[in-house]
Amino acid sequence: MKFLVLIFTFVFSTAAISEQEVDLGVNMKNTGLAYKNAVQAVGIGGFNTAIDKFITLVETSKKATFHKEAQMSLQGLDKVIAQAKLAKKLANERGLDAAKPALKNIDDLRKKYHELHEPPGFFDLLFGN
Numbered sequence: 001m002k003f004l005v006l007i008f009t010f011v012f013s014t015a016a017i018s019e020q021e022v023d024l025g026v027n028m029k030n031t032g033l034a035y036k037n038a039v040q041a042v043g044i045g046g047f048n049t050a051i052d053k054f055i056t057l058v059e060t061s062k063k064a065t066f067h068k069e070a071q072m073s074l075q076g077l078d079k080v081i082a083q084a085k086l087a088k089k090l091a092n093e094r095g096l097d098a099a100k101p102a103l104k105n106i107d108d109l110r111k112k113y114h115e116l117h118e119p120p121g122f123f124d125l126l127f128g129n
Contacts, residue, residue, distance in 0.1 A: 022064040031057040038087070039103055047096055051088045055081055069116045076113035080106055 034054035041047035058081050066073040087102035 022060055024061060024064040027057055027061050027064070031061065035103075035106065041096065044091060044096065047091050047099070048088065051084055051091075055084050055088075058084070072116060073113060076109060076116075080109050080113075083109065 031054060034050050034057055037050035038047055038054055041050055058077055062074055062077050083102045083105045087099040087106070090102060091099035
């Protein structure tokens with residue numbers, strides 16, 4: 001009986017933990033670090049480790065609550081994941097230099113989709129958007 005209670009406790013506590021809100025700020029900082037490590041990698045092993053971590057963190061970001069433009073944000077994250085997977089494929093097939101354009105595309109996507117969540121500037125608040 002005690003064993004059964006322990007099993008139920010473990011299952012339900014694990015489910016509750018997995019349902020917790022993703023701290024998007026912390027997750028994005030870790031994602032940025034993984035991206036930086038992938039860009040600066042000098043060997044294919046280090047690159048694969050960094051890009052796999054990057055992909056995992058971006059997948060985690062998709063579970064966050066987006067208060068503005070949620071559909072576009074998720075679409076952007078999917079595009080980033082696709083570029084990261086392409087970069088990994090190119091790096092493994094042709095070397096690290098072949099992955100650089102896909103990594104550049106990731107940075108361009110980051111800039112584009114971060115604009116969705118930037119707070120309004122002073123003049124936007126003053127004069128409207």
